[in-house]
Amino acid sequence: MEIKKVAVIGAGDMGHGIAELFAVNGFDVTLVDKFPQALEKAKGRIAASLDKMVERGKITKDQAAAALGRLTYSGEAGSAVSQADLVVEAVPESPELKKAVFKEVSSHAPRGAILASNTSNIRISDLAEAASGPERVVGMHFFNPPMVMKLVEVIPGARTDPAVEQQTADVCAKIGRTAVKVLKDSPGFIVNRINAADTLFFCLVQDRGIASPAEVDNFARGQGLPMGPYELMDFVGVDVAADSLAYFAQALSPEYGKGKTFASMAKAGLLGKKAGKGFYDWSTGKAQIPKVPATEKISIMDIFALEINEAVKLIEEGVAGPDDVERSVILGMNRPFGPISVAKDLSNAEVKSKLEELTKNYGCQIFAPAKSIMEGRLRDAIEGRLAPKEATAAPKVEAQAPQTKGQGVVRLERLPGGVARVVLNRPKFNMVNADVLDGLDRVITELSSDQETRVVLITGEGSVFSSGADLSQFVSSSLAFMEFARKGARTMRRLAEMPKLTIAVLKGYALGGGLELALSCDLRLATEDVEMGFPELTRGLVPAWSGSQRLPKLLGISKASALILTSERIKGRRGYEMGLVSRLIPPGDPDEFAVQYATQLASSQAPVAVMLAKRLISKGAEVALDDGLEMEAMAAGLLFGTEDLKEGISAFLGKRKPEFKGK
Ligand SMILES: NC(=O)c1ccc[n+]([C@@H]2O[C@H](COP(=O)([O-])OP(=O)(O)OC[C@H]3O[C@@H](n4cnc5c(N)ncnc54)[C@H](O)[C@@H]3O)[C@@H](O)[C@H]2O)c1
Known part of the structure; x- marks a missing residue:
C-alpha cells in the first residue's frame, strides 16, 4: 500500500510539526485536535514556520502555498x-x-491503515492492546522540533506486523528522516532510555543538595553545551521530566522513583518556562540564571559513564546494536558524538569504577555497572560482539519475571496418577539457557526409565511457558554458537524420543527456543491468549533447536514458512486452527487444566502402546508407506503379547475402566 493520506492526532508542539513535515513532503494531511484553540494555534505556527523556510530559501513561495493547500x-x-x-x-x-x-x-481507520504513536516512552505493545488490529500499531518517535530533527525511532510492538514496521521506516525516508529500527519494545526506546539515567542523576543531585541548578548549568555551559540540564528541563517542562521518571519507575525499575525534587516541583506548579517559574525565573521569557561559579562536584565523566552504561544495557537487552545507539544519540540529542565513540576512548576499568562511585554516592542501582562492564567486556559490547538476545518484546520483563525458588532452573514434580511435571524456572520468562538444557537432559533420563511415570507435562513457572533461548552466554565464536545450537537440538531430540506421552503447556509466551521445546513434545495445550512465534529471523538468526525441521513436518511447508519467515506472532486459537496446538485450554488456571488432562490420559492410554505409537508416528514419517505399514504390523504383533492389551480388551468388554501396568 502506498501512503498518501496522513492524519495527525493532537496539534500541540509535536503534532503541528509532524503535520507540517508531511505536508511539505507532498502528503495530504489532516491535523486533528479536540480543542479548537489548539488547532488555531497550530495553523498559525505552521504558517509562520513555512514563511521562515521561504525566507531562508529552503522552499519556494509556491511550495509553501502547496503545503498549506x-x-x-x-x-x-x-x-x-x-x-x-x-x-x-x-x-x-x-x-x-x-x-x-x-x-x-x-x-474508524481503514483496515490497512498504519496506526503510529509518537509516544516518548510508553511501550507500544501496551498501546496496541487497546486497538482493534494491534498488528498495524507501531511506534514512530519523532524528536522536537520535527521539522528540524532528523531522527525517527521506529518501534515494533509485540504484535506489530514486520511489513508495517518496514513501511513506517520507508515513509520516514520519504519525509527526509533517518529511521532507526528499534529491535525491542522497551520503555523510552533508545534515546529517552539514555536520557532517563541523566534525568534521574540530575534529580538526585538536587535531592541531595550536591550543587545548585545554576552551579550545575554554569558548569555545563563551560563544557560547551548551549543549555545546562536544569535550564533545559525548565524549557521542556519539569512535569515532563517528573512524569517520565514516574513511568520508568513503574515500567522498568522502581529505582527510577528514587528522585523526589522534580515530582514535588511539578506538584507545586513550578513547571519551568510555561509556568513562568521552575528552577529559574522565566518572567522575562528567558531563564534568569544566577552568576555563580561552576560546580566542581560534578564531572563530565559522570555523564559519560551513565550514558555508556545505559548504551551497554540497551545492547545487552537486544533493544539496539551499538551503531544504532550511537546514531540515535547523535541525531536525537543533537550531539557531535554518542556514548559508543566516547566509550572507545575509555577503559573498562575507568567506566566501571566511575559507575561504582556514582552508585555508592547516590544510593541508586540504576547507576550500577551493566553486566558486560562488570565482566570486563565493555569492548565486546560496543564493538557488537555480544550475541543478540532472543528476548521477547513482552511487557514488564522485570516485574513479571517469576522468582527462582532455589530448586534449580528445571524442577521435577511428581504428581499422583502417573503424571510428572517439569517446570522451567528462570528469571525473564523462563528463557532457555545451557543450564536449562542440562536440567532437561537430567529429567529426560530420569523419567524415561521410570515405570511410574506415564505422562510428562512441561510448563513454565508463573504465567509464561518460555520466551525463547537465552543466547547471552554464548558469544565467543561461531563455533561456540554452533555447539549451543547442537546442544539444544540434541535435547529436543531426546525429548521427542522419550518413551512417555509428553505435553507442553503453552501460556503467556511460547517463542523461539521455547516454541521449539514445545514442538518436540507429543501434544501442545495452549491458552487462547498465548503468543507463539519464531522471532529468530528478526534477530538475524534461524530457529536452530530443530524448529526449522520439525515445524514443516508438523504443519507443512507453507504454514511453516509463513511462521518462520515472517516471524508473525499468533495466538492460541490461530495455532489450534493451524494444527500447531492440539487442544485449547479453557479459561481458568492453565496448569490446573493440564494436570487434569494429563491425569486422565495417564489412566486411559496404555503405556506400551503409547511408546510404540510415538515411534510409528515419528519414524513412519521418514520411510516409504510400505515400510511404515510393515512397522505398524510388527508393533501390533509386539503388543499382542502384552498384559496391557489383555487388560484393555477385558475392560472394554466388561464396560469398566482399564488398569494398565505398562507391561
Ligand atoms: N515535546 C517533545 O519534546 C516531544 C518529543 C517527542 C515526543 N513527544 C511526545 O509527543 C506527544 C505529544 O507531545 P506534545 O509535546 O506535542 O504535547 P502537547 O501538549 O504540546 O500537545 C498535545 C495536543 O494533544 C491535544 N489533545 C489532547 N487530547 C486529545 C484528544 N483526545 N484528541 C485529539 N487531541 C487531543 C491537546 O489539545 C494538545 O494540543 C507525547 O506523547 C510526547 O511524549 C514529545
Missing part, C-alpha cells in the same frame, strides 16, 4: 482518519489517553 484541520478524529493510510498519534503522554485514542482511531 495539502493541510486540513478537524476537531473530530473518527471522520479524519476514515480515509487515512497513516495515522500519527501525538496527544499528551498519558497511557490512558493514548489508549482511548487508539481505541477510537482503530475503529
Whole structure:
C-alpha cells in the first residue's frame, strides 16, 4: 500500500510539526485536535514556520502555498482518519489517553491503515492492546522540533506486523528522516532510555543538595553545551521530566522513583518556562540564571559513564546494536558524538569504577555497572560482539519475571496418577539457557526409565511457558554458537524420543527456543491468549533447536514458512486452527487444566502402546508407506503379547475402566 493520506492526532508542539513535515513532503494531511484553540494555534505556527523556510530559501513561495493547500484541520478524529493510510498519534503522554485514542482511531481507520504513536516512552505493545488490529500499531518517535530533527525511532510492538514496521521506516525516508529500527519494545526506546539515567542523576543531585541548578548549568555551559540540564528541563517542562521518571519507575525499575525534587516541583506548579517559574525565573521569557561559579562536584565523566552504561544495557537487552545507539544519540540529542565513540576512548576499568562511585554516592542501582562492564567486556559490547538476545518484546520483563525458588532452573514434580511435571524456572520468562538444557537432559533420563511415570507435562513457572533461548552466554565464536545450537537440538531430540506421552503447556509466551521445546513434545495445550512465534529471523538468526525441521513436518511447508519467515506472532486459537496446538485450554488456571488432562490420559492410554505409537508416528514419517505399514504390523504383533492389551480388551468388554501396568 502506498501512503498518501496522513492524519495527525493532537496539534500541540509535536503534532503541528509532524503535520507540517508531511505536508511539505507532498502528503495530504489532516491535523486533528479536540480543542479548537489548539488547532488555531497550530495553523498559525505552521504558517509562520513555512514563511521562515521561504525566507531562508529552503522552499519556494509556491511550495509553501502547496503545503498549506495539502493541510486540513478537524476537531473530530473518527471522520479524519476514515480515509487515512497513516495515522500519527501525538496527544499528551498519558497511557490512558493514548489508549482511548487508539481505541477510537482503530475503529474508524481503514483496515490497512498504519496506526503510529509518537509516544516518548510508553511501550507500544501496551498501546496496541487497546486497538482493534494491534498488528498495524507501531511506534514512530519523532524528536522536537520535527521539522528540524532528523531522527525517527521506529518501534515494533509485540504484535506489530514486520511489513508495517518496514513501511513506517520507508515513509520516514520519504519525509527526509533517518529511521532507526528499534529491535525491542522497551520503555523510552533508545534515546529517552539514555536520557532517563541523566534525568534521574540530575534529580538526585538536587535531592541531595550536591550543587545548585545554576552551579550545575554554569558548569555545563563551560563544557560547551548551549543549555545546562536544569535550564533545559525548565524549557521542556519539569512535569515532563517528573512524569517520565514516574513511568520508568513503574515500567522498568522502581529505582527510577528514587528522585523526589522534580515530582514535588511539578506538584507545586513550578513547571519551568510555561509556568513562568521552575528552577529559574522565566518572567522575562528567558531563564534568569544566577552568576555563580561552576560546580566542581560534578564531572563530565559522570555523564559519560551513565550514558555508556545505559548504551551497554540497551545492547545487552537486544533493544539496539551499538551503531544504532550511537546514531540515535547523535541525531536525537543533537550531539557531535554518542556514548559508543566516547566509550572507545575509555577503559573498562575507568567506566566501571566511575559507575561504582556514582552508585555508592547516590544510593541508586540504576547507576550500577551493566553486566558486560562488570565482566570486563565493555569492548565486546560496543564493538557488537555480544550475541543478540532472543528476548521477547513482552511487557514488564522485570516485574513479571517469576522468582527462582532455589530448586534449580528445571524442577521435577511428581504428581499422583502417573503424571510428572517439569517446570522451567528462570528469571525473564523462563528463557532457555545451557543450564536449562542440562536440567532437561537430567529429567529426560530420569523419567524415561521410570515405570511410574506415564505422562510428562512441561510448563513454565508463573504465567509464561518460555520466551525463547537465552543466547547471552554464548558469544565467543561461531563455533561456540554452533555447539549451543547442537546442544539444544540434541535435547529436543531426546525429548521427542522419550518413551512417555509428553505435553507442553503453552501460556503467556511460547517463542523461539521455547516454541521449539514445545514442538518436540507429543501434544501442545495452549491458552487462547498465548503468543507463539519464531522471532529468530528478526534477530538475524534461524530457529536452530530443530524448529526449522520439525515445524514443516508438523504443519507443512507453507504454514511453516509463513511462521518462520515472517516471524508473525499468533495466538492460541490461530495455532489450534493451524494444527500447531492440539487442544485449547479453557479459561481458568492453565496448569490446573493440564494436570487434569494429563491425569486422565495417564489412566486411559496404555503405556506400551503409547511408546510404540510415538515411534510409528515419528519414524513412519521418514520411510516409504510400505515400510511404515510393515512397522505398524510388527508393533501390533509386539503388543499382542502384552498384559496391557489383555487388560484393555477385558475392560472394554466388561464396560469398566482399564488398569494398565505398562507391561
Ligand atoms: N515535546 C517533545 O519534546 C516531544 C518529543 C517527542 C515526543 N513527544 C511526545 O509527543 C506527544 C505529544 O507531545 P506534545 O509535546 O506535542 O504535547 P502537547 O501538549 O504540546 O500537545 C498535545 C495536543 O494533544 C491535544 N489533545 C489532547 N487530547 C486529545 C484528544 N483526545 N484528541 C485529539 N487531541 C487531543 C491537546 O489539545 C494538545 O494540543 C507525547 O506523547 C510526547 O511524549 C514529545
